[in-house]
Amino acid sequence: MIVVNIESIPGTRVVSVKGLVQGNTVRAKHVGKDIAAGLKNIVGGELKGYTELLVESRQEAVARMIEQAQALGANAIVNVRFATSSITAGASELYAYGTAVVLAKVDDEALA
Amino acid sequence: MEAWITLVFVVLSLGVTAFGAVAGMLLERRHLAQLARDEAELAAIMVTSMKRLPRNWTPTSSTLVVGSTVMSTDAFRRWVANLINLVGGRIGVYESMMERARREAMVRLLREAQAAGANVVWNVRLETAAIGGGEKDERAKGIEVIASGTAMRVG
Numbered sequence: 001m002i003v004v005n006i007e008s009i010p011g012t013r014v015v016s017v018k019g020l021v022q023g024n025t026v027r028a029k030h031v032g033k034d035i036a037a038g039l040k041n042i043v044g045g046e047l048k049g050y051t052e053l054l055v056e057s058r059q060e061a062v063a064r065m066i067e068q069a070q071a072l073g074a075n076a077i078v079n080v081r082f083a084t085s086s087i088t089a090g091a092s093e094l095y096a097y098g099t100a101v102v103l104a105k106v107d108d109e110a111l112a
Numbered sequence: 113m114e115a116w117i118t119l120v121f122v123v124l125s126l127g128v129t130a131f132g133a134v135a136g137m138l139l140e141r142r143h144l145a146q147l148a149r150d151e152a153e154l155a156a157i158m159v160t161s162m163k164r165l166p167r168n169w170t171p172t173s174s175t176l177v178v179g180s181t182v183m184s185t186d187a188f189r190r191w192v193a194n195l196i197n198l199v200g201g202r203i204g205v206y207e208s209m210m211e212r213a214r215r216e217a218m219v220r221l222l223r224e225a226q227a228a229g230a231n232v233v234w235n236v237r238l239e240t241a242a243i244g245g246g247e248k249d250e251r252a253k254g255i256e257v258i259a260s261g262t263a264m265r266v267g
Contacts, residue, residue, distance in 0.1 A: 003176045004262040006235045007163055010170050037184075037253055042128055043135040044186035044209070045143065046216065047254045050243060051182045054256055058178060080176060082258050084241040092243050092256070 001066050002076035002103065009076070011106060018072040018100040023064030026093045027057045050092075057094035058082065065096045074100035129187045136186025140208065147215045154222040158232045159261070165234065171264035175228050179220025182243060183213035184254035210255065214238060217257040230263035237261065 008014065033049035040047055061082075069077050080098035165171070185193075189205040196203050217238065225233050239258045 002174070004174050005176055005237065005260055006165070006174070006262045009174055010165055041184050041190075041253055042132040042187045043139055044132070044184050044189065045136070045139050047182040047184050050254065050256065051180060054180045054182060054258070058180065058258070080260070081237065082178070082239050082260055084239060084243075084256060084258060086241060086243040092241070 001069065001074075003062065003066065003080055003098070004076070004078055005080045005098075007079050009078070009103065012076075012103040013106045014078075015102040015104045018069070018074045018102065020097060021065050021068040021072065021074075021077060021100045022095065022097040023061040023066075023068065024093060024095040025057050025060040025064070027053055027060070028092075029053050053092065054084075054094065057092065058096070061094045061096040065098060069098075069100040072100050074102055076101050076103045129191055132186035133188030136188065140212070143212055143216075147212070147219060150219045150222075151215070154219065154226060157222050157225055157230065159218075159222070159236055160232075160234060161236050163235050169266055171232070171266045173228070173230070174262050174264045175230075176260065177221050177224040177228065177230070177233060177263040178258060178260045179217045179222070179224060180256065180258045181213055181216040181220065182254045182256045183209055183216065185209040210240075213240075213255055213257040214259075217259040221259040221261060225261075225263035228263050230265050232264045232266050233261040234264060235262050 002009065029049050029052075037047045037049055065077065065080075077098040077100050080096060083095045083097075084092060086092050185206060185208075192205050193203050196205075221233065221236070237260050239260075241256050243254060243256050
């Protein structure tokens with residue numbers, strides 16, 4: 001599965017468009033990490049616990065998006081976008097979406 | 113008795129704010145220096161927000177690369193921001209937090225691109241959201257930034 005955020009991949013041709021695929025997840029950290037973040041807020045800087053949360057959420061959302069694309073019989077997802085929002089205290093939603101397509105290689109001569 | 117408790121509380125919160133001001137400033141200075149070093153190291157990778165590739169480019173590989181971070185500011189600057197909020201205007205104390213978060217996210221994106229052996233990152237997007245903030249406390253704890261792009265090896 002090729003996952004990119006550009007519209008087309010040079011050297012390949014879109015054979016068919018399978019439609020929009022998406023994956024989202026809402027995650028929270030345990031209260032200990034929330035307290036640690038609260039303390040870190042005194043001096044500022046990176047809130048590592050929340051960065052971790054963000055990375056995990058993103059991986060989960062992308063995995064779900066890829067699952068959907070596979071179910072549709074696509075071999076690539078193009079034009080991928082991410083969106084985030086905070087839902088309640090310490091919980092955040094991450095949403096990934098893109099267009100599932102079937103790509104085929106194009107001969108170099110055909111390109112020229 | 114009550115006056116004592118109030119006094120202790122005021123001294124404590126002033127102490128925390130003062131500590132935050134000094135430690136926050138030092139940590140920020142160190143972070144900015146680190147960012148400058150990282151950016152210099154990764155400067156060889158070309159980054160653009162363009163969607164389409166030039167026609168004569170034929171990259172040998174392309175993968176999605178992402179960098180993310182959550183950044184917060186210190187207690188003193190949050191207090192200053194609240195004061196400015198009363199009269200309105202430019203809140204410079206928050207601008208440095210946004211700058212640090214975006215630069216850090218970009219550095220992480222570039223590190224991923226570097227690990228993938230890429231020399232170009234195309235169609236870079238930056239997404240920002242405020243996170244945290246509890247039921248009692250409406251203010252956000254920090255901001256999160258996600259940078260994403262397509263890393264490619266060209267030439």
